[in-house]
Amino acid sequence: MAAVKETVDQVREIDVDQYKYGFVTDIETDKAPKGLNEDIIRFISAKKDEPQWMLDWRLDAYKRWQTMQEPTWARVNYPEIDFQDLYYYAAPKNTEGLKSLDEVDPELLRTYEKLGIPLQEQEILAGVSEENRVHTKVAVDAVFDSVSVATTFKEELKKAGVIFCPISEAVKEYPELVQKYLGSVVPVTDNFYATLNSAVFTDGSFVYIPEGVRCPMELSTYFRINEQNTGQFERTLIIADKGSYVSYLEGCTAPQRDENQLHAAVVELVALEDAEIKYSTVQNWYPGDSEGKGGIYNFVTKRGDCREKNAKISWTQVETGSAITWKYPSCILRGENSVGEFYSIAISNGRQQIDSGTKMIHLGKNTSSRIISKGISAGRSENTYRGLVSAHKKASHARNFTQCDSLLIGDQCGAHTVPYIESKNASAVFEHEATTSKISDDQMFYCRARGIGEEEAVALIVNGFVKDVIQQLPMEFAVEAQKLINISLEGSVG
């Protein structure tokens, strides 16, 4: 199996503590003063040249945030965050008003090149071997600290009627759409981090797929936090109008730093009648070193609304990075017959802490949802699956299937499963299956007795464990995700 071998070769090249994307880009930055107050929010809004309604929306959120408490129910431990000791806006200089890729700072282009992200408008090649390479176009929006530095294939997408642009641009260019949908899935008051994000969000992607359009290519956004002591607050809004389809991928990396960095994003998805959104994430924020120093605090609110009948939203996530992950991509199944899916691989190693899962909220008749969660814990990490499945009174014949598997590598890590199931309708059928297993010594011995070395054996067993979820990723990214998984588990045996 070439993929396994390739991943193992890749693993060998990398030292235990070496995070591949840990470099810092040396670039002149425009920053807001440290700390958070109304003036900072006005500063951000002015930088983005926003209309008054957007500023008012932010200020309302800020007022609300000041009355809120940080949530403490998640199974994660970290020192108190001083929200006044952060920068809320940092942007590479000379990124305003660029007309084309040619005008982007070459240092930034090199950064994305190093990250393996194509900012040239060309077909990308992915795949394990020559014969099964996939030729596809992927449109990319690259967000660097607080601003979007480039968006590719914009013109080609426009011809199909698809809008794909930085959200800061959408606020100015498509105010009706933004005003109609922003905050309609994750309300301003939703939770501490979402409210903070509403006040200070800087950039992110905006996608609108018009009625009946199948988006002609994969859309993706790559988030990069570069500046020290800077929070990244991105906001993504995707609207799939009636009968449309879009597949979207999000990737994230950050430099290796001793301090913790805060990332608090909000992603809202709206799927109207017969529309489908497939949202995939490959999260590879810097996880901190093996002793738990540094790393990203990732507090993210992601939610999709199947607003009308027959809508479908599918979340797939591969979580390998961050010191702390607090993330529950969810689906509100409002429309009749709507479908929500959540496929997740969450890997923790070193001192990483993950509290992640999903909420499937069944409001409409005949709605169905499916949850497949695969947690892998190694090192001294803690990995918690937390999931809610609920059926409203009117959600007759709602169905859910949940499968939640944990795999432990070594004996110093923890795996926890916290399912919440609430049904107010007697015709709802919810199924839950959970397993916890260890890569057993017997499995390792069996593989080794057949000639397979230790690291390759772990890769083989783990790849078998996560196969159901990897299959859900767009093919171009499945290979990448598989490699990432093996790299994340580097040094977990022996």
Place this chain on the structure above:
Amino acid sequence: MLEIKNLHAEVEGNKILRGIDLTIKAGEVHAIMGPNGSGKSTLSYVLAGKDDYEITEGEILFFGEDVLEMEPEERAAVGMFLAMQYPIEIPGVANMTFLKTALNAQRQTRGEPELKTPDFMKRVKELSAKLNVTQEMLRRPLNVGFSGGEKKRNEILQMALLEPKFCVLDETDSGLDIDALRIVSEGVNALRSEERSMLIITHYQRLLDYIVPDVVHVMSQGRIVKSGDKDLALELEEKGYADYTGGAAA
């Protein structure tokens, strides 16, 4: 080919092997018989390099090389193979994937090129047909939900594919009905050659009707207490192990 000299091994302080001496030449098939707890399976695990056993004395040489210094995967690559009594299940890993990974890992260790996929498929197809291993079994996760007989046939398939020089078969007959026993035995016999040796561990003489050994050893309390030709197995079948355990007849 294989020399075991004065081998002593223990698990958590319990002495299990108490001085095994055994020499197997190229092309020979040896059988080890003996009562439960005599150390037969321990010997097979020690040969394959399982972690849990501490070797306190003695040595194992394979073509003159010190086996005890080798990792299990290195032993496999130089041509040692253990068909296990209880083959392990690995969920999510297709049997075919496992076979290919193992074969290519061994070839890589030996500095040989990987077998190309079409050649590999052709080879697996030929061998699996002989062992009555179905295409469906090749697609299923390794050993998951396999019946006892399927697991054992799959072990022999691995053995045939990996082409080891020395094979240990640990109670390969246990859990097999008469038809499965015949298929497995035919598979093993097909692998007998001048260059390949085997060590067959069993409780019962029955298997040795199908796979006729050159030498039969009786093992008791961690030692080889008697060796003879194939008639020794028949004698044991008739009289039991009582003469060798020092106790009353079972």
